[in-house]
Amino acid sequence: FSAPQEDAHRMLFEGSAQLALMFEREQLETREQFVELKREVLVAVVAKQHPLSQFDQVSYEQILQNRQIVVASRDRTIKPELLFSRHYWRTDNHHSACSMIRQGLGWGVLPLEMLNEQPHLQDQLQVLNLLDFTPKFEYFVDLVWSRETRLGTAAHFLINHLRKQRKTRH
Template identity: 40%
Template sequence: MAFDLDNLRVFLAAIDHGSFSAAARALGRVPSAVSMTIAHLEAELDLPLFDRAGREPVPTPQALALVPQARRLAEQFGQLNRHALSMTQGLEPSLVIAVAPELVAATPWSDALTTLSTEFPLLEIEVLTAPQADALAMLKSGRAQLALVFERQGLDPSEQFQEVARETLVAVVAASHPMLAREPSALRDEHLIAERQILVAGRDACDVDKRISVSRVQWRTDSPVAALRMVSAGLGWAWLPSGFVRAALASGELAQIPAGNFTTALQLYVDVVWTQARPLGLAARRFVELLNGRSGCSGAIASDRAAPAVSAAAFSAFSDNAPDLASRSAAPPRAGKRRSSAASG
């Protein structure tokens, strides 16, 4: 075998420093050892790598042709060593992150991945999109180490989490929908309840978030993209993240529903969640730290969480068969929610 890690380093040092003696000083060796290593490499390759006719050895065209690949190999060796060292410090072999699909375009989580790719270039990362309930189920099954989801209605003692962002859900409808023919002040909760709602929810039929379940007639999908298409087609209205529908609102394809007696905007926190049963590895902790660094939530505590911006009085006249939405605004914030840190996980 011609090239190995040692003679590769010597070869590149001779190229970079312009002489065997300078390469020897850089490597902490004697010049004769560098000269001998290069001579043995030339013999094994049966290639002249340096022209020794002058005062200092000059790289041959063959040597210069090898340099780009030699540098790539040296960098790969360095990455391998750094990766192995990181693993001894707790770096996991791979990182799986489940993301609620509504947050894929709305939350800048990919910036954190860019930093991770630089700090841990050999780490394998998998990003899965799944409805919120399914993403949380992936945590409990061990399929994913982290889930990026909207805040839940209650605390699960098996979970730890960190608030990393806020997102506003807005009630939207196709700009051509008959609902918009009414004067904004005349559009009331009973009209919204009577219209078909396109609901983004998990695959379990029992999985319904009462904070956003409004209409008596609902069509469900596990994809916000599908929901957006159905709303654009005039099939119903939906709560969707403001960042997700910004372009459609700006183009006039969709309109935010005006209302006379309630607010059609609901601000929720975005959490990165993990399970207490599986402590986070080095990369997962770093991902949480990076997300929290981008957050506008620093310093917030659980009791500061405001109730959803929907008037409870607006829904007080619901019939017995209507969804119980008064509870979503009357419910207190998540009491005692901890400001978990990656270090604690």
């Protein structure tokens, strides 16, 4: 199932999940282990009917003043990553964020792969050209698990399969 990054991380250590696909974290916990899967690019987008889409370049001040749709933990005490706007709505996954952005309810940050895999989105959304900083955010996606949890056969198979694939790519 889908969960915001912070929730997935917590679930690993509570034992309600054995594996999680997560974006790289600034600080690693000593209890976690991971295998890097791939690089993912996130881009700032807005619906083509949204007022921000009129501009060739959008300043930091403009995005601060427009509602952002942000993928975030259900725990409201956790500050979302990649939050820029003063006014924002939270959702727990990129698909519902995309739906709200497409409806013109705000701008947001989505995986570029989502736009590439669903060409109709490119007709509905515009990538914002941010004036004050690079509009592409690059992260690695990791398969993460807790060192404290005993993993099953399927989890070990998946981890070993990914490690073999990484070995053949390098």
